[in-house]
Amino acid sequence: MDIQLSDDQKAIDASVRQICSSFDDDYWTECEEEARFPSEYYALMAQNGWLGITMPEEVGGAGLGVTEAAIMMHAATSSGGGYSAASAIHINLFGPHAIVVHGSPEQKQRWLTPLVKGEQKACFGVTEPDAGLDTTSIKTVATRAPGGYVVHGRKMWTSTAQVADKILLLTRTTPKDQCRKPTQGMTLFYTDLDRSKIEVRRIKKMGRNAVDSNAVFIDGLFIREEDRVGEEGRGFEYLLDSLNPERILVGIEAIGVGRDALNRAAQYAKDRVVFGRPIGQNQGVQHPLAEAWTYLESAYWMLMRAAWLYDNGQSCGAEANAGKFLGARAAFDACTKAVMTHGGMGYAREYQVERLFRESMLPRIAPVTEQLILSFIAERVLGLPKSY
Template identity: 80%
Template sequence: MHIDLTPEQRAIDTGVREICAQFDDQYWTDCETHLRFPEEYYRAMADGGWLGITMPEEVGGSALGVTEAAIMMHAATSSNGGYSAASAIHINLFGPHAIVVHATDEQKKRWLEPLVKGEEKACFGVTEPDAGLDTTSIRTVADRVQGGYMVRGRKMWTSTGQVADRIMLLTRTTPKADCRRPTDGMTLFYTPLDRNKIEVRRIHKMGRNAVDSNAVFIDGLFVPEADRVGEEGRGFHYLLDSLNPERILVGIEAIGVGRDALGRAARYARERVVFGRPIGQNQGIQHPLAEAWAFLESAYWMCLRAAWLYDNGRAAGAEANAAKFLAGRAAFDACTKAVLTHGGMGYAQEYQVERLFRESLLPRIAPVTEQLILSFIAERVLDLPKSY
């Protein structure tokens, strides 16, 4: 068994880091402070061809796997930008997967080429305020009308909605009570974000403020039938194709955040002199940081293990969920220890670890909670009875 990155995968890591090196701490602080989308970074990643890393070659992509996408996103988050760097481009990697698998050739060309070129941005309208992770209980409705559908409803935590041109929208076309299974009767659309019919209201949040999150209100949005992905009523099943890649990517992005924080803490510990010696000479500083490294390293390889399984057509549900779980905890632990290593200066924006600490809470609660992950593993791996 050989566990290492290939030369091609190392080249991905190097190439992404070279672009990210153009955007320093001050750039990300300014974007965070002014609630400004990192447009220059987004443009640089698009020009470098990275937005299409998992997209088919016929629409301008590289047709690479989740493993390569994970390596790319780890490089992005560990190079100053944190989750703002990840979230600015994240949807290009997992969001359009339903389009890649289930859309027509005409739809793929019309929708994916602008995404790959960075000419259009997309947002993801699935989560709702009253449904949360119980996706089968969404209330956004798409009623049949001549030539298409009329949509009304609400979405929550829709990232990049302030700058998006299109929205991936999950709706109910058949009431849940009328379906044989609760996962039936939902339909997926990819359509222009018409701001005359859609209000996008920014949510002020704890961190990752360079990339907006929003409450979305839809009132009388007409969606042509040509903007429906696949068959009516099969939308939920199409989204399942992207769940494991999303968990893997969120996990390895968290590792990048944690490793950036850990690197900053180690540098500070080498340079900060107290009582005539660097604080990093004290085991009280060394041991927590060394422990954080061990947790991050183990979670990193779990992420790549899950990505390898997915790319090779193997069952990856348990590993993808475990990877996200372990990575979220390891990143939070590393960022917490980084702040504590800096002492009082860890609370100051100047050293950046407070920003990374705030962002490190995100992968512990999104896109799926730790509790649901543990319930999934208990049921599917340990063969225990379903608890909810």
Template identity: 80%
Template sequence: MDINLTDLHKEIDESVRKICAEFTDDYWMECDEEARFPEEFYSAMAKSGWLGITMPEELGGAGLGVTEAAIMMHAVAASGGGQSAASSIHINLFGPHAIVVHGSEEQKKRWLVPLIKGEQKACFGVTEPDAGLDTTSIKTFARKVEGGYIVNGRKMWTSTGQEAHKIVLLTRTTPKEDCKRPTDGMTLFYADLDRTKIEVRRIKKLGRNAVDSNATYIDDYFIPDCDRIGEEGKGFYYLLDSLNPERILVGIEAIGIGRSALDKAAKYAQERVVFGRPIGQNQGIQHPLAEAWTYLESAYWMCLRAADLYDKGQPCAAEANAAKFLSARAAFDTCTKAVLTHGGMGYAREYHVERLLRESVLPRIAPVTEQMILSYIGEKVLGMPKSY
């Protein structure tokens, strides 16, 4: 087994980091404080072609795999931009995957080309206020009418909803109680985010403030048949094409956040002199940071292991979930240690580690909680009874 990065992987990492270097810590702090979308960064990545890294070549994308996307997103998050940088672009890598696999040729051309060029942005409408991770219990309903569907419902945590032109929308078209299986009867759309029919209300939150999260209210919104992805009633299964890549990418982005914080902590520990010596000379400072490196490094390779399995068409759900779990834990622990290494200045915004700590909380919660991951592994890997 070759666990070394290829020349292509190294080239991706180097090229992405070169673009990211143009956007300083102060840029990301400004975006965070002003709750402003990082449009300049988004445009730079689009101009260089990175938004289409996983998209088909015939549409202008690079046609590469989740492994290459993971390496790219690690470089983005490690640049100092953290979740704000990563979340501004990563829906391009996993959100439209159902379109790539199940969309018609006309839909792919109509929908994916503007995403690749950076001319349009998309958001993801799946989670609901009363359903949470119990996706089969969503209530947003698409009622069939002549030429399309009338949709009513509510969505929560719709990222980039303030900026998006389109929404990947999961609905019910058959009530859950009328379905043979709870995963049946759901339909997936890729629709215009028509703000005359859809209210997108921003949620104030702990971190990643440069990329908005929203409560979304959909009232009597007509979606034409041509905006439905695949067959009616199979939306949940189409959505599964995005879930494992999403876990892998969120995990490796968390590693990037952790490594950014670790670099800042190690630098500070070398420069900060107390009692006549740099604090990094003290094992009480040195050992926690060294330990953080070991966990980040091991989680990084778990992410790439899961990505490699996915790209080879092999089962990877357990590995993708484990990668996300390990990465989120390692990043949060590292960011906490980075703040503590800075002492009182770690609590100040000047050194940016407090921003990274705030952003490191998110991967522990989303897109799936640690408890759901452990339940999945307990049942699917260890063969224990289903616990929920």
């Protein structure tokens, strides 16, 4: 069994790190404090072709797998940008997957090519305030109209909607109580984010403030028939194709955040001298950091295995979910220990670890909670009865 990156994969890691080195701590601090989208970083990633790493070659993408995307995103988050660096480009890697698989050739050219080039930005409209992770209970409704549909509803936690040109939107076209299964009757669209019909309200939040999260209110949005992805009523089914890649990417992005925090803590422990010796000489400092390394390393390889399974067409639900769980926990632990290693200065923005600590809470909550992951593993792996 060969468990190591190939030369091509190492080149991806090195190339992305080279780009990220153009953006220092001051850049990310400024974007965070000004709640400003990292446009310069986004443009440079687009210019170098990284926005299309998983996209088909016929639309200008690289046609690579989730494994390569995971390597790319780990490099981005571990190079100082944290979750702002990840979330600025994250949707390009998993969000359009339904279009790649179920879109027509015309739709792929019309929609994916501008995304790959960085000419358009997209957001993902799925979660709703009254449904949360119970996606089958969404209330956003698309009603048939001449030439298309009219949509009314609300979406919540829609990232990048402040800067997006397009929205991938999940709606109900058939009421839940009229469907044989609750997962039926939902339809997926990819359409213009028409701000005359869509109000976007920014949510003030704890971290990752360079990339906006929003409450979205849709009132009478007309969507053309040709902007529907696949068949009417099968939208939920189409979204399932992207769930495991999303979990893999979120988990490995978290590990990147944790590794950045850990490296900063280790360097501080070497440099900080108290009572005539570096604090890193004390086992009370060494051991927590060493322990954090072990958790991050083990979670990383669990996620790389999940990515390999996905790219090779094998079942990976348990591995993707477990890896996301472990990656998020390991990142939170590493960031917490990094702040503690810095002592009082860990609370100061100057040393960056407080920013990474705030961001490390995000993957423990989104896009799926730890509790649902454990329920999934209990049911699907251990054979226990469904609890919800």
